[in-house]
Amino acid sequence: MKPTAYFCMEFAIDQPLKTYAGGLGFLAGSHFRAAKRLGLPLVGVSILWSYGYYDQVRDREGRMKVEYVRKYYDFLTDIKLKVPVTINGATVWVKAYKLEEDVFGTCPIYFLTTDIPENDYLSRTISYHLYDSNNLTHIAQEIVLGIGGYKVIKECENVKLFHLNEPHGLPLAFKMLEDYGLDYVREHLVFTTHTPMPEGNETQDINLLKNMGFFSNVDIKTAEKLGGNPFNLTVAALRMSKRANAVSKQHKKTTDQMWSWVKDKCEIISITNAQDRHYWQDKIIKEAAENYDYEKLRERKMELKKMLFGEVADQTGKIFDPNVMTVVWARRFVEYKRPYLPLYDEKRLRKLLESNKMQIIWAGKPHPNDSQGQMTFNWIVSKTREMKNAAILTGYELKLSKLLKMGSDIWLNTPRKPCEASGTSGMTASMNGSIHMSTLDGWHVEWAEMYPDDSFTIGDGVNTDDAYEADCMYKELEKAAKMYDSDAWWEKVANCVNHIVEYFDAERMVKEYAEKMYK
Template structure:
């Protein structure tokens, strides 16, 4: 079957299958949770823009990640609502995988390039009548909380994905694992080649996080029992994975050993990943390909046109218009009327502990003073999806909602998906990014904010050091000693951030509007094309696929 409806550019004819648990292609296709999906969605859009021979392989999640709504007391509510997609095509083929000694049927759906201007996607589902109820639930929820379901999802993605591509008669040169979830594909390829050197020639791996939760591990016997290793005997698995005596199988370690080359997702993350895995015997070389986002999808065209025309007054008026659009959502959700003339700070991304969503309120008395300013006031918005079963993250989210009830200029929004994310980036003045340094691999939300003239205000982590020119295109929170206890780090980062906000950022916004507009223009100019995913998609071919 021909999956692409475009002629390949001669530079990109090698055929690539890009495996990812999530793809954020469009608001109407809810098969993503956050940054990993935003990244893979942008990759697919740029593969289309560049006419690359790339096909995405993912899972059609029947209930998506979750729908983020509110309980009667306005706290977060996670709802699971079945989704239907009438724009996907049933490919009419099925593959079978063995999970826990049972045969599981996989159906394949096709997202053609013309629907959302992306590389073609093949989406796998077990939620079909041929399967029993338990097998059907495998592809119900992205990142299911049940360990056995998670393992089953990875078998469907990895082994099922390869089998579906074969059933569609696709000749694939390179299998790209976007994170370790698709690792079972390695064992399906091993069944074909019976030689790990032959397998490695065809596999590349992108590692996305230094966090333990992102470097998934399971008991090796449990994985074997579920069929993760595609029916290989344990002796062979231990031999080809160089895990003679270990009982915990780390998916990242397995992927490092099964790939011809690995990349971290920023220059800094490449260094961190090399430090993290320096003792991993048999690992592939770890380079970096810095993450990026698709300009075509994320940027406000009129704001870019004003930049190109060198018309500052147009930039200012367009930004105010975009702020009004965002503030209509704030009013709709919270009953609060925000003012487009007031400096607006946004913190919006996945709610995870190391990203420190509540850092700005660490010194609560100072935070209250900030919100109560009448001279040069501020407005602050939070949004983002905590993992629906992460009680601590949900508590932080709900605490912010509770605090916001006392302040007309503080809002916490629900429904953080692609469309709201775009509105927040277009309608903010400051994009606040507060991860503990070295813990954020890339953090691409700031890229799309900068594309829309929102100034990145960040600790010096992830992609930020490759972009940052303090007070020219961004604001950088000063470095601190990261060997001290996290409580002291939080206190020091908070003090430095508030000092900069009160003494530099707020005065500049209100007293030096010309300088502010110049920063907006520098941010937009500097982020494109260096952090447009066209650069990234090209680099993958040059540095990884042709390697």
């Protein structure tokens, strides 16, 4: 493959480095760990968020609360490089730090910051918060990532190809267009689209972008031909790239329909997301499953559940029983993923919980300015406070995610089709013997087709009504509860652990990127 620079707003590399919000970052982390093991010439570009995404804590009544705590990292290398970018007519200095390969076992990543003394206060705040809700700050962040990152890479690396992981770094493409022309850009740029949701397919006022410096010195008529007016970042990325990819077979169908009207777009292929088993998978679970040693598998699962339940007890004061089937709903807390669905028929849920056939745990972070998401989270706090065998945890980051995946029996996924482009949390749960239960969206469509007996499927993928899919979900949970802790259950668990890594391991995904995108 060609030496490639991978531009991404977030990287979830390891718990100490808090530069991520959710799945996009988790995926980038797995990509870079697997690429390092395979010896691929890949280098990352991201932003060093001074306050991370945010710290999810509790207020005095146990409800979630947003806190911002400044982060310090002594394991990043100061490479003594600052580059200028022009934002809204003013010069902003961008300083680069480097995450060396040996720190966490990844390909190298350059982290950019504007939070340095050379800049005024407003300029310093550009790199304060990941996915800042202020639109002008958000555009400035995209300019820092795209143009600042491009200049840093030009100074430090011999790169032949540029990969936009989501369109946030699109100013990079316009800087290349200014320097070398459109034909050059279309030979040296590839693009991954990760979601059909409007938030990931950003539309902006074209004059605002021009004034902010988003297009470098490219004239506005050229920009309009590429992205339209109002300007759509995804459309421009599709027109400026050599090739693009969707992140599951189901997502490719959705993407083809969404962008069928876009003329002159590049080819869109499918590369299904995957996760890094070397980082996520418990070794004892892996070994026991390979040997179909149900006794060892059960013994280790009980140990992992006890570790998770220590966290549950610490946060909520509830003592969970490792002998009871444990269901986890944990991911980015957003409406289309329907965190409320397990509570859709509260009487039916309570019947399962009070009969000691099931325990359930929620976790996840809404956006710090998503008041509806925070209200849903706190509604679940209030619902579970006195509900038997139910809890909701705060602080959903890599460490807690791993604990939940290792300690759960069912990983519950309830997206509204076709909103989930891929989703990957269920892959890493399955690697640890937590059986995926999901609607027919994202990666689960492929998993259910490959090994229908290794998961539980909610509904038919046609009727996406809440009432219908909630009913199907309860039926699947009831079926799972009857089966739990039998030989048939542990056979299903072992098959799940063994089969998931055949296709949904990051090394397969990274090899596909190398062959289909980076060649």
